[in-house]
Each structure stands twice: as C-alpha cells, then as structure tokens.
Amino acid sequence: MTSSFRTGRLELIPATREILAADLNDKTELARLLSAGIPPAWPPPLMDEGVIREFIRMCTDTTGPVFAAWYWVLDEPGATGRTLIGNGGIVGSENDQSAVVLGYSVLDGFQNRGYATEAVGSMIPEIFSWPGIRMIIATTYPDLAASIRVLEKNGFVKADRVPAGTGAEEGTVCYVLEPG
Numbered sequence: 001m002t003s004s005f006r007t008g009r010l011e012l013i014p015a016t017r018e019i020l021a022a023d024l025n026d027k028t029e030l031a032r033l034l035s036a037g038i039p040p041a042w043p044p045p046l047m048d049e050g051v052i053r054e055f056i057r058m059c060t061d062t063t064g065p066v067f068a069a070w071y072w073v074l075d076e077p078g079a080t081g082r083t084l085i086g087n088g089g090i091v092g093s094e095n096d097q098s099a100v101v102l103g104y105s106v107l108d109g110f111q112n113r114g115y116a117t118e119a120v121g122s123m124i125p126e127i128f129s130w131p132g133i134r135m136i137i138a139t140t141y142p143d144l145a146a147s148i149r150v151l152e153k154n155g156f157v158k159a160d161r162v163p164a165g166t167g168a169e170e171g172t173v174c175y176v177l178e179p180g
Contacts, residue, residue: 007122009076010115015069015089017059024052036073036082044086044105058091065092066100066130072119074110085110088119090127090136098134100127104150116150124154128179139172151175 004013013019013034022030023043031038043052058067069089075082088104102123106116127133138156140147156175 004070005122005126006075007118009074010085010119010122011073011075011082012070012119012122013073015055015059015071015087017056019071020052020056020059024049024056030084034071034073034082034084036075036084038084039107039109041107041109042084044107046103046105047087055089065094066133067091068127070119070123072106072115074115085115086119088116088123090123093137096135098132099137100133100135102127102136102138112146116146117153120150121154124177134178136177138175138177139169140175141171142173148173148175151177155180 004011006012019030019033022033027038027042055067055069058064067090069087071084072086072088073082074085086104086106088102090100090102093099093101102120104116104120124136127136136156137159138151140151142148152175154177156177159174159176161174
C-alpha cells in the first residue's frame with residue numbers, strides 16, 4: 001500500500017477502494033475522505049466511470065499487475081482551502097514486470113500551472129523505490145504539448161516505438177524514464 005506524500009503545493013493521497021467508490025458514487029464522501037473541496041468540473045479528462053470501476057477492480061485483484069494511484073489535492077501555503085485538482089498513477093506493463101505505465105490527468109481549470117509536472121516529479125522516486133521497477137512508460141497524443149512538456153521536464157525521453165503491453169492507443173507517442 002502506498003502512502004500520502006507532499007510536494008511544495010500538493011498532497012498526493014492514495015486511491016484506496018473506499019476513496020474510489022466515493023468518487024464513483026458520493027462526491028460529498030469523497031470531499032470528506034480527502035479533506036478537500038471537489039470542484040463542479042470533477043472528474044478530469046480521461047477519468048470516467050469506466051476507469052474508476054477498473055481502478056476499483058485493480059485495487060481488489062492483488063494477483064494482477066502492480067497498481068497505484070493518487071488523488072492530487074492542491075494545498076498551497078496561504079491558500080483559503082484544499083481543492084482536488086487531478087490524479088495520476090501507474091499500472092504494471094503486461095509484458096515486462098520491471099516496467100510500469102504512468103497516467104495522469106488534471107482538471108482543465110488547473111492546467112498549465114505546473115501542478116502535473118510537480119506531482120509526476122514527486123511520484124517518480126516513489127515508483128522507483130518499489131522492488132524490481134526499472135522503467136516508467138508514458139504515452140500521450142502528439143498534439144498534447146502540455147502533457148509532453150510534463151514528461152520531458154521530468155526526464156522522460158521519447159521512444160522510437162510504443163512497447164507492447166502498455167495498453168497504448170493508436171496514434172500515441174511513447175516516453176520512457178529509467179532510473180538515472
């Protein structure tokens with residue numbers, strides 16, 4: 001089980017079954033569990049009901065690939081309150097037990113402020129601290145310049161091809177990071 005951790009402006013809170021179920025069914029309970037306000041625009045792009053249900057399944061199935069996710073709560077010093085702004089996590093690659101696939105999403109109103117770069121940067125040492133993890137893979141669409149900047153700022157390098165077993169969608173580009 002992963003634990004919560006802080007960056008300069010964010011608290012990253014593990015996505016437990018209880019938190020994921022609240023995200024799916026009860027935003028008031030989600031706010032209570034995260035001790036944060038939930039913006040009306042929640043959830044962010046790509047975090048739909050099907051994704052949440054799959055995350056709940058992965059939390060329950062301990063025989064499956066590695067899985068961990070965190071909810072990103074904005075908690076800046078001097079701010080008036082805490083706000084849920086995004087999430088991110090990893091799932092093990094189907095073909096390589098030493099690799100994990102990273103995904104993340106931020107509410108539109110909080111994009112282009114460095115939050116994703118900060119959160120992903122704080123997740124990297126946590127992920128590489130797990131036994132056997134030697135590569136983090138991320139895919140994105142070539143027209144999502146902000147997403148590519150997040151990866152590049154965190155040391156990811158564009159790969160020539162998308163490794164098999166990453167669940168990458170057609171038309172995406174792949175970035176990889178290995179411990180330095």
